[in-house]
Amino acid sequence: MIFPRGREIILGVGGGISAYKSADLIRRLQESGFLVTVIPTRSSAKFIGNATWEALSGRPVHDDLWSNVASVPHIALAKSAGAIVIAPTTADLLARIAQGRADDLLTNVVLASTAPLVLVPAMHPEMWLNAATQENVRILRSRGVIVVEPDEGRMTGEDVGIGRYPESVKIISAINLALNHRADLRGVKVLITAGGTQEPIDPVRFIGNRSSGKQGYAAAYAAATRGAKVTLISANSSLPDIEGIDVIHVQTAAQMHQQVIANFEGSAIVIMSAAVADATPLSSSTEKLEKSNYAQIELTPTIDILRELGSAKADTFLIGFAAQTGGDGISKAIKKYSAKNVDLLYINDVSDGAIFGKDETSGEIYGIGTDGGGPSILERVGPVSKVTLANKLLDIAVNKLGLSHD
Ligand code: CTP
Numbered sequence: 001m002i003f004p005r006g007r008e009i010i011l012g013v014g015g016g017i018s019a020y021k022s023a024d025l026i027r028r029l030q031e032s033g034f035l036v037t038v039i040p041t042r043s044s045a046k047f048i049g050n051a052t053w054e055a056l057s058g059r060p061v062h063d064d065l066w067s068n069v070a071s072v073p074h075i076a077l078a079k080s081a082g083a084i085v086i087a088p089t090t091a092d093l094l095a096r097i098a099q100g101r102a103d104d105l106l107t108n109v110v111l112a113s114t115a116p117l118v119l120v121p122a123m124h125p126e127m128w129l130n131a132a133t134q135e136n137v138r139i140l141r142s143r144g145v146i147v148v149e150p151d152e153g154r155m156t157g158e159d160v161g162i163g164r165y166p167e168s169v170k171i172i173s174a175i176n177l178a179l180n181h182r183a184d185l186r187g188v189k190v191l192i193t194a195g196g197t198q199e200p201i202d203p204v205r206f207i208g209n210r211s212s213g214k215q216g217y218a219a220a221y222a223a224a225t226r227g228a229k230v231t232l233i234s235a236n237s238s239l240p241d242i243e244g245i246d247v248i249h250v251q252t253a254a255q256m257h258q259q260v261i262a263n264f265e266g267s268a269i270v271i272m273s274a275a276v277a278d279a280t281p282l283s284s285s286t287e288k289l290e291k292s293n294y295a296q297i298e299l300t301p302t303i304d305i306l307r308e309l310g311s312a313k314a315d316t317f318l319i320g321f322a323a324q325t326g327g328d329g330i331s332k333a334i335k336k337y338s339a340k341n342v343d344l345l346y347i348n349d350v351s352d353g354a355i356f357g358k359d360e361t362s363g364e365i366y367g368i369g370t371d372g373g374g375p376s377i378l379e380r381v382g383p384v385s386k387v388t389l390a391n392k393l394l395d396i397a398v399n400k401l402g403l404s405h406d
Helices: 017-031 050-057 073-080 091-098 105-112 125-129 131-142 168-179 214-225 253-264 291-296 305-312 329-339 386-401
Strands: 007-013 034-040 083-089 117-121 151-154 160-164 189-195 229-235 246-250 269-272 279-281 299-301 317-324 344-349 360-367 376-385
Touching: 007 017, 007 073, 007 105, 017 034, 017 050, 017 083, 017 168, 017 386, 034 050, 034 073, 034 105, 073 105, 083 091, 083 105, 083 168, 091 105, 091 117, 091 131, 117 131, 117 168, 125 131, 125 160, 168 214, 189 214, 189 253, 214 229, 214 269, 214 386, 229 253, 246 253, 253 305, 269 305, 269 386, 305 317, 317 329, 317 386, 329 344, 329 360, 344 386, 360 386, 376 386
Parallel strands: 007 034, 007 083, 083 117, 189 229, 189 269, 229 246, 269 317, 317 344
Antiparallel strands: 151 160, 279 299, 344 360, 360 376
16 A cells, blocks of 8 residues: 555534534545544534534544543544644634634644644635734644635625635645645646536437546546546546646547547656447438437547557556446456556446445546556455545556656
8 A cells, every 4th residue: 555544534623604504524535544523612602503413424523622521632632633624714713723722622632732733724815814813824824824825706694715725626635735734736737527428410310429528527636636637538427627737628538538638748647547438320401300310420530648658658657547347348448448558447347337326436446556467456445435436546556657646
């Protein structure tokens, strides 16, 4: 294992309306391999109760300095933390931490801990831009605290401005930087394809497939949280764009090919998780076809993008996907590994509609291991989240490319 997994994170939750967004953050942190203990402030309980945090973190929630006094909980929690993240951090919390106050469990833990501290302020623009808040931010940053810049946009109510709770990807990236932990792709260019191409038959119909794009988006998310500069070429996915990632939308295999070639240069890692149509109608009718003409639809093969990259690549680490059905799936997939000259192939069995559209995946990672022998199954995976799989594939790429900081 290259990177320690299961790092302990303390997630402090301040009393802001955006506290609900930390529910998503917990899930994203867990997917990135962290274990999360939540410490809500008293005022945050006005927005979200402890039951939510307990259910999401799978751990008891501590919010009181005066329970279990004999076990000195603030010291035990402070020692257990790999990092402390407070999201949202209110203006009042910023002020209390800047002053070194310790008037509740969370601020006691902050004061007692030597772990990196990541603050995620979220508040109304006027409060964020207030000279007192800005001065507190300056003081905290001068002490090495990471204060994540809030996002701009629509606030609660009608106001627009700076002060929004940022996307989880931005917060996890800051945590990784703070821990120097899996920020191993910082500045590295990663090109990823996602979704399924659609080949138009006529203005109404197309040849498509069942890919949802979830695996490619998960890979883009994982690479971005490790600091990569990600370009995601997305075919017909209904998933929302991920902030901080360049997303290029395409429809057809030909458009995907064109965009992959245009964005390939300088990519250290390419992950071809898109399901690309193998064939396209020779011509697309401008009029809606009559049923009786279906038999005349002539197909022509598309360019195999992965194969083209495999034959042209120099130092790029190429990751392909093989969706197989049936018993001899693995041997068929293994043939693709050498035919397309990839460095790593993820083989998943999609029989009976498995994997497509799901958040989890199971399969085999096939490639050349560190022992230097021939290609083999390196790991049987799953069921794991698609983000976890992406991190496993990236771990191998980072290792092979010599990017590991360890
Ligand atoms: N792929 C590609 N361009 C294509 C078809 C596929 O880049 N025109 C890529 C996919 O993104 C995936 C890999 O090749 O990473 C495997 O695709 P798959 O369709 O399973 O392979 P094929 O060679 O098309 O095999 P078959 O259709 O026989 O299963």
